Amino acid sequence: MLLELIIGSKGYLFSGDILGTQLAIRIALWIILMSVWFLREIQHYWQDRKLSWPFSYYRYFWLALTVFLTYGLAWGILKHNDPSNIFLDFNNWLYLLIVLPAYRLLNQENYKQYWPLLMAGLSWLVLKTLLLLFAFSHNIFLANTEIYRWVRDTGIAEVTEMQSGFYRIFMQSHIYVILAWLGVVLLVSWLIKKKQTSRYWLLALVALGAVVVISLSRSFWAGLVVGLLVYWPLSLLYFKLNWQQIIKTNLSWFVALLVGFVLIFGIVAFPYPKPWLDVSMLGLLSDRTDIMNEAGAASRWSLLPELWGGITINPLSGQGFGATLTYQTDDPRIRQSSVDGSYTTYAFEWGWLDIWFK
Structure with a gap:
């Protein structure tokens, strides 16, 4: 489920036709995951007579969310809104419920075994974005026909040619890249405080930062800025970094972003096969x-x-x-x-x- 969320974008990378309805594997996995979690919670409650943390401590939040979703669904039906629109709208909110099994998972002693899966998903997401940028900027492998059709039909990405001559590669899954970038910044801060090497994580910042730029999403960029605004006081109050360490950390992610720009330019301008775009990075940023x-x-x-x-x-x-x-x-x-x-x-x-x- 975690891997599909990261690489599947809209969730239709793998899907099948069942009784005339296209069923995405994400929906099937969600149903299985929530069913297993619900049965396990009933079992635990029957044994311990205690609700798990999300229910016990945040029961009023979950109650308010349940009332909100039930009302929105019922009111949409009563107002005769289009059933498919109701389902898609309602389904977007249902995915918040995966925090419940996620909490149970993170409280297990063996939760660290899932980190390689997370890293693999993020690595593939970054690589896929860079490969799509290379393919469209060099018009190889019938990028404007077969690859574009595959990307469009599976919903894994939105590919748009910008006025500046650059191809925007946007994926809904890039939200996880934003979170990963901020997470790596925190990790680099911790490593700098411990006076440990962080070169591999700096490379990760370069790759993740390049993907954030390639997405050309103003919302993602704004989210990155907000994340940094939260990080700065956090670095002082929680990590207790001194000013020298704070400057070093901020220089690290800033330089990594600049190198990310260089990486993007290198991909687009790579001489073989001959690129067919004349990209103005300044014009691109000005447009966005x-x-x-x-x-x-x-x-x-x-x-x-x-x-x-x-x-x-x-x-x-x-x-x-x-x-x-x-x-x-x-x-x-x-x-x-x-x-x-x-x-x-x-x-x-x-x-x-x-x-x-x-």
């Missing part, structure tokens, strides 16, 4: 940091008034899971299938406003 006019950002701004209007209709009861909105956008990806740029979706990228709307 333009939060008003860049296509994706402009699309979100176009959605905002419609989303706010939907919220004001039912500010207390909401619209339920699966509720949709239609808005106009100049995003070229939408314009390819919609002449007037109208787009209807149940998934919004406005965080808490999305939750409020539903």
Whole structure:
């Protein structure tokens, strides 16, 4: 389950048709995992008459989450929202429940045996991202046809050619790269405090940082900044680093990011086979940091008034899971299938406003 979450992105890397419905292996694994965990919890409660930590200490949180999910599901059904949209919307929240078996797993003495699995998944995720960047930047192995079709059909990545001539390789699974990068920064801090070598982990920072840049995700970049803002006081209060160690740690991850840029440029400009892109890294960063006019950002701004209007209709009861909105956008990806740029979706990228709307 852990490995599939890391490498599977949307979860349809492996799937099959059952009774006319496409069933992803992720859903099957989730059902098996939660069923086994639930039966084990019943067994433990029957023997000890005690709830495990997530239930006992955070029971009000789990109760509130259960009420929220039940209400959103029931209200979406009562409002006759599209059943498939309801399922997909509701399913996104259900995956929060895997923290329950994860907690049980981390409390076992042999939990460290799963670290190699985690490392293998992250290594493959990094390697796959770099290989896709190389393939598309050099147009090899029919990258624009067969590889693109495979990537699109399995949902493992979104490949987009940017105006600067760079190919954006974005995967939902890259969220684990962000977490791993921040985790390695913490580890490097600890190693520096202990005056131990950290060169292999610095190489990991280079590779992970390169993937974060390749994703060209403003949300991931913002998450990285927030993570660093949390890390800085943590390094003082928890790790108790002195100023020399703090400077050394920050220089380590900063230099690693710069080397990550060099790695990306080396992949794109590698002379064999002949690259067919003329990439401007400064132009690329300028495009992605333009939060008003860049296509994706402009699309979100176009959605905002419609989303706010939907919220004001039912500010207390909401619209339920699966509720949709239609808005106009100049995003070229939408314009390819919609002449007037109208787009209807149940998934919004406005965080808490999305939750409020539903």
